[in-house]
Amino acid sequence: MATPPPMGPPGNPMFEGGAPPSPQPPGTDMTGICFRDQLWLNTYPLNRNLVFDYFAISPFYDWTCNNQHLRLRSVHPLDIPNLT
Structure with missing residues (x-):
């Protein structure tokens, strides 16, 4: 079984200290x-x-969404007990 990535796959600049990709304009x-x-x-595995x-x-x-704020705190968005 593959070890899951800590916050995403290697090679993604956001996970290596880089800036997030530019969002699409509204x-x-x-x-x-x-x-x-x-x-x-x-x-x-997905x-x-x-x-x-x-x-x-x-x-x-959306890098400004609530899921991203949870990910930055290492809280899984489906981990209900930690969402208080």
């Missing part, structure tokens, strides 16, 4: 964008524990 039509990171999917890490590397992720 009103940007993203309906034609499809995201799939096959290398990540081949390395880590399950309830890692789904937020996978989504965070997509162009759809």
Whole structure:
């Protein structure tokens, strides 16, 4: 079984101290964008524990969302007892 990444896959600048990717400007039509990171999917299982890490590397992720604030505190967004 592969060890899950601490906050995301290696090679992502956000997880290596870099700035997060630039968000799409408001009103940007993203309906034609499809995201799939096959290398990540081949390395880590896509399950309830890692789904937020996978989504965070997509162009759809909002780096100002509540899930990101939880991730920065190492709290899993589905870990209800820690959400108080």
